[in-house]
Amino acid sequence: MSMTSMVVLGLSIATVLLLLGAFLATLRQDRKGRTAEQPVEVAPIETPLPAPVSLPGHAGSDYADPRTIKVGDRIEVHGSPSRVLGAMHISWQGQQWVEFRLRDSARRVQWLSVEVRKGLAEGDQSHLEVLLWTDVPTQGMVPARSMLIMEGVEFFPLDRGTAAFRSEGSTGAPDRGLLDFADYRATDGRLLSFERIQGSSWTAAYAQPLAPGSISIVSRAS
Template sequence: MSMTIAVVLGLSIATVILLLAAFVATTRQDRKGRRPAPPPEIPLVPAPLAAPVTAPGVLGSDYDDPRTIKVGDEIECQGLRSRVLGAMHISWQGKQWTQYLLDDGSRRYPWLSVEVRDGLLSTDPPHLEVLLWADVPTQGMIPAKSMLIMEGVEFFPIERGTASFKSEGDSGQPDRGLLDFAEYRAADGRLLSFERVQGKAWTASYAQPLPPGSITFVSRAP
């Protein structure tokens, strides 16, 4: 009887040892087979464009401030003297800007727009944008909501809407009303704008940005 018990105990111990060995081998194999999960990919976010940089100098001190232009002033812009015939004070979604109708003696009557724009980032300071507009023959074109081609150049939409305006002086427009507009930008930074005082036809013009100091006052209106 004692020998039988010894044999059973021996077999039991051997079985336990085999089971433990198999468990350890399986655990090691499982650990070898597993690879650490790769870290999650972080999407690359392109850096935002910087706000326009102004030239050195103090506005209103080192050079004349275009925001103080009034109807009746005589100014010099790009070497040409012009008289300010009228103005349109425009408001849209909390933004305000002014367009001045100029008479430079060429009978082209260009428009000069002056606007204080916010920076692209909340930490960027506002900057002054002064644009000189030249008419473009549109031949009945209307502004598209997608890319359009003007004189062989592709322009992409950036902003459009309907603004309210009030006129001053001889602007050629009603005293007040609504102005539809659509603005586009080309890959080289060129600007194109369509405008239409409601009830009239669309007109188009190219914009030429002017650096600080481009506007000087020759005489001021009384």
């Protein structure tokens, strides 16, 4: 083979290699471009749902019904045992409720009020309100018709009136009579109530609302 033929052959091979390299480079760029153009599937970020709000249970089926408590029963309030010493059945302007006198294992006396309250607006469902009352020293205080301060907390008037009552068991009250009361609420929701049996002095107590299921009936009165 002549020198000229070898040079031509070499140039041809070099040209082919250059063309092949250019083709491969173009193919890589095309693949890269296509890959970049394809959207990457990312799972959408979902806003967390609010915590579910459990519906109130049904007294008597899902938990003990406080309205069935009787004098002489042994109950537990938040797991603390108490005995029902007596009950005052109270009526005022069509509303009726019961206040149970309790004595716990430390021989501390408390009151438990149970009342079915109507909704605030027309069409609202009635609800069962159960409050545990703890006595507070009044130091001769009388319920004012305006805001009053108890232990540094401002309380504003809610309801006030005179109710009729009937006693059962040991309550420290007559069998029947009239009961003056004045209820107050603080801005933080705390409740305060003054009560007096007509002819007696005022007493006061704070209220602690009890959630459904806070009360269990250990044993019934014989």
